[in-house]
Amino acid sequence: MERHILSKSTFIRGNQCLKSLYLNKKRPFLRDKLSPEQLAKFKRGSRLGLLAQQLFPGGIDLTPRSPSQYQKRVLETTEIIRQGKYDTLNEAVFQFDQLLIMLDILNRKDDEWFGYEVKSSLKISDTYLLDAAFQYYVITNSGLKLKDMFLVYVNKDYSFEEELRLDDIFIFESVLEKVLELQDYVKEKVIEEKATLHLNSSPQIDVGEHCLHPYPCDFIGHCWKNVSDKSLIESYNPSSNEEFYEFLDKIEQMDA
């Protein structure tokens, strides 16, 4: 099986800025260095996905141990679904048209498959919807019909008691309707992003607000170095996610 060109994270990167997509692939050494605090933040929240998986016991974990295993895992995912021995696949890997995704939880109920993507967040954003739409696009075009697609996020009204109540921590929201509306957009964007990756030099894209939203770009140091007015990035104040991290800390303390 040929290697993939785009993953979910690179697709979302390209949706924010095609130049970022290009540089990430062709000039990764230009990326800004992450501080230890930023790295720690990225790692937080992965525990949440594991907690959500506990709501679907008896599943098989297909997490690739390294990037070299991605295509092997795609074949294993297909085979496990074909055999029908498991109702739940954690981190099932799908590939279509050189697009690769890993889904947090794939669950079968009454012979229908349901997709669940867990988000370390207290609410759904447009980026999460696009993320789910890309996953749906790859999974269904690779041949598996999904009855529904859910985003799973943290219930901000959860009240902490002596024991963790997993059933109450998460909100499961069906996003199938919105995901279906986004399928044509995903298809067009994939064509544009693939074409960008075949360019001989990075696309000419000026700096601007898009350098900070939905995520602060990690090529800011490179792209902004000759920009005299840096007031936009200097005044950038990301909306605080402290409420969410406090919540996550409590969950992790109780689940330790």
Ligand code: SF4
């Ligand atoms: S810093 Fe801005 S212009 Fe440069 S790659 Fe990132 S988003 Fe694009």
